[in-house]
Amino acid sequence: MKAVQAIRYGDPSVLEVVELPDPTPGPGEIAIDVTHAAVGLIDLFFREGRFKDQPGMPQPPFVPGLEVTGTVRALGEGVTGFTVGERVVSMSNGGTGGYASVFIGRAALAVSLEGYDIDPALAVSVVPNAAMAHVALTRVAQLAEGESVLIHGALGGFSAAFPGMAKQLGAGRVVGTVRASKLQAAAATKLPYDEIIDSAELAAVGEELFDVVIDPVGGELRDRRLDVMRSGGRLIASGNASGDWGHSVETSRLWFKSVAVMGFNAGAYLPTHPDTVKPALEAAVQVVAAGLGRTEVDVLPFSQAVTAHERMTSRSLNGRIALTPAEPT
Numbered sequence: 001m002k003a004v005q006a007i008r009y010g011d012p013s014v015l016e017v018v019e020l021p022d023p024t025p026g027p028g029e030i031a032i033d034v035t036h037a038a039v040g041l042i043d044l045f046f047r048e049g050r051f052k053d054q055p056g057m058p059q060p061p062f063v064p065g066l067e068v069t070g071t072v073r074a075l076g077e078g079v080t081g082f083t084v085g086e087r088v089v090s091m092s093n094g095g096t097g098g099y100a101s102v103f104i105g106r107a108a109l110a111v112s113l114e115g116y117d118i119d120p121a122l123a124v125s126v127v128p129n130a131a132m133a134h135v136a137l138t139r140v141a142q143l144a145e146g147e148s149v150l151i152h153g154a155l156g157g158f159s160a161a162f163p164g165m166a167k168q169l170g171a172g173r174v175v176g177t178v179r180a181s182k183l184q185a186a187a188a189t190k191l192p193y194d195e196i197i198d199s200a201e202l203a204a205v206g207e208e209l210f211d212v213v214i215d216p217v218g219g220e221l222r223d224r225r226l227d228v229m230r231s232g233g234r235l236i237a238s239g240n241a242s243g244d245w246g247h248s249v250e251t252s253r254l255w256f257k258s259v260a261v262m263g264f265n266a267g268a269y270l271p272t273h274p275d276t277v278k279p280a281l282e283a284a285v286q287v288v289a290a291g292l293g294r295t296e297v298d299v300l301p302f303s304q305a306v307t308a309h310e311r312m313t314s315r316s317l318n319g320r321i322a323l324t325p326a327e328p329t
């Protein structure tokens with residue numbers, strides 16, 4: 001199979017297209033002929049070796065990529081509910097293996113796209129993240145009907161999956177924040193935000209307070225974000241796109257404001273709560289099918305994986321990038 005490997009830790013130039021043996025699925029797994037693999041910020045963190053000393057983290061050479069879409073190529077022992085040739089999307093299977101023409105994933109983490117007319121690049125860009133949004137909103141934040149939601153980094157890959165899922169779950173107002181440089185893109189987005197504001201001007205929401213805050217951006221602003229929470233509010237710390245790894249939140253402020261900061265990391269949560277996965281994936285497909293996940297997606301061939309990672313770093317995108325093994329003719 002064709003794959004993109006990180007041959008060592010480092011900058012995007014460590015990514016190389018290679019030929020590897022075709023893998024076969026083990027018990028409970030499916031093999032997928034990949035048409036598109038999503039590129040996420042976590043792929044860059046792994047490539048940089050940011051978590052290299054933590055147990056279970058990828059060691060070079062490894063194939064980055066968490067999420068893929070394509071058609072079922074083969075079923076491992078004991079797998080039922082899928083047929084060869086069926087169009088599917090698969091969530092993360094431990095954090096690697098996505099940038100390959102054949103992906104081995106756990107059948108329990110895949111969902112069928114049969115019966116839906118969903119663009120595969122959009123499907124891989126939104127379905128897995130929308131499934132995580134479903135778990136974060138229902139199980140962690142315990143979103144109630146009519147509650148308001150504030151989403152930071154509104155156009156980012158992970159965040160973009162939240163407004164549609166929040167609306168589908170019955171949220172009231174859903175507001176996003178972006179940096180000033182993305183306000184124009186925010187004005188053009190088809191994502192179902194009621195409003196998107198400059199994150200530097202959070203006060204622009206006036207007296208409005210939010211019940212749930214989704215924060216994959218982190219950094220020193222996380223502490224200030226508590227100011228826009230209603231008492232009883234829940235802030236979900238779900239990433240660190242800001243790259244500021246040293247920030248902290250004053251626990252006394254949680255007490256005074258009577259709010260909670262909760263972490264959500266799908267890689268830690270889903271294996272211990274496997275019952276959440278199937279309903280989340282099914283809800284995620286519904287969100288995308290209903291047109292509630294229309295984020296921008298740029299598709300690049302595997303041979304431009306370096307460019308894909310450089311664009312993620314330089315932030316010259318307004319949505320997601322998907323890689324495809326198909327090279328332009």
Ligand SMILES: NC(=O)c1ccc[n+]([C@@H]2O[C@H](COP(=O)([O-])OP(=O)(O)OC[C@H]3O[C@@H](n4cnc5c(N)ncnc54)[C@H](OP(=O)(O)O)[C@@H]3O)[C@@H](O)[C@H]2O)c1
Pocket residue numbers: 039040041042132152153154155156157158159178179181182199216217219238239240241242243264265266267312315317318319320
């Ligand atoms: N909890 C989970 O299970 C889970 C799942 C997926 C991802 N994540 C995490 O979520 C984070 C985002 O990942 P992603 O793949 O969505 O990345 P992404 O597509 O690159 O999006 C990052 C977003 O953060 C914004 N941002 C970056 N630095 C910022 C700053 N200093 N101030 C304000 N906004 C800033 C970006 O805005 P600009 O476009 O203006 O740069 C963009 O909207 C990562 O930490 C990732 O590990 C967590």
